[in-house]
Amino acid sequence: MTEPRIRDATMEDAEALLAIYRPFVANTIVSFEVEAPSVAEFRQRIDHALERWAWIVAEQGGRPVGYAYGTAHRPRSAYQWSVETSVYVDDGHRGMGIGKRLYARLMPILADKGYCNAYAGITLPNEASIALHRSVGFVPVGVFRRVGHKFGAWHDVSWWHLPLREDPPPNP
Numbered sequence: 001m002t003e004p005r006i007r008d009a010t011m012e013d014a015e016a017l018l019a020i021y022r023p024f025v026a027n028t029i030v031s032f033e034v035e036a037p038s039v040a041e042f043r044q045r046i047d048h049a050l051e052r053w054a055w056i057v058a059e060q061g062g063r064p065v066g067y068a069y070g071t072a073h074r075p076r077s078a079y080q081w082s083v084e085t086s087v088y089v090d091d092g093h094r095g096m097g098i099g100k101r102l103y104a105r106l107m108p109i110l111a112d113k114g115y116c117n118a119y120a121g122i123t124l125p126n127e128a129s130i131a132l133h134r135s136v137g138f139v140p141v142g143v144f145r146r147v148g149h150k151f152g153a154w155h156d157v158s159w160w161h162l163p164l165r166e167d168p169p170p171n172p
């Protein structure tokens with residue numbers, strides 16, 4: 001396998017990244033969205049994440065095969081230094097170290113921007129995601145039981161935490 005190239009996302013990636021994400025909305029409980037966003041909406045999400053947090057892409061053979069990003073944990077001000085992270089790798093490219101490379105790049109970017117805590121919510125079961133988060137240093141916080149309802153059933157979400165830095169910057 002050639003080494004994937006990790007780079008910042010651009011607006012032009014929206015269609016390719018949405019193609020990676022869409023099946024998780026349509027067919028799985030990995031995403032709690034029930035309707036896939038439009039390309040325009042997805043472009044806006046990338047734009048918004050780039051403005052405040054980060055959105056990066058893994059590219060192989062000149063085509064995006066995975067992505068990871070940070071976004072708001074919760075909207076109230078006191079949560080501003082905590083970030084929620086997500087990562088998706090395309091079918092056929094999983095289990096090859098791409099998720100780990102993406103997270104290894106994402107976390108220092110978020111820390112440099114002043115974010116102190118990364119949190120990830122993993123709908124259970126998801127062995128690969130739990131293995132990835134554990135592998136890059138996340139520790140389990142707890143499980144929200146029956147917190148999401150999709151495809152006519154309740155689902156548990158396991159929350160994970162990675163400290164990124166001790167304090168926010170003095171003059172944000």
Ligand SMILES: CC(C)(COP(=O)(O)OP(=O)(O)OC[C@H]1O[C@@H](n2cnc3c(N)ncnc32)[C@H](O)[C@@H]1OP(=O)(O)O)[C@@H](O)C(=O)NCCC(=O)NCCS
Binds near residue numbers: 093
């Ligand atoms: C979860 C996901 C992002 C992991 O990315 P990946 O590129 O497949 O994972 P990597 O190859 O980088 O592996 C990272 C670690 O997880 C382990 N791992 C990967 N897939 C695994 C699996 N199916 N079962 C058990 N462990 C697994 C690897 O062995 C590795 O562990 P190590 O660092 O201790 O050797 C990817 O599988 C994916 O996109 N899954 C579908 C979407 C998803 O669930 N996203 C997360 C939402 S919370």
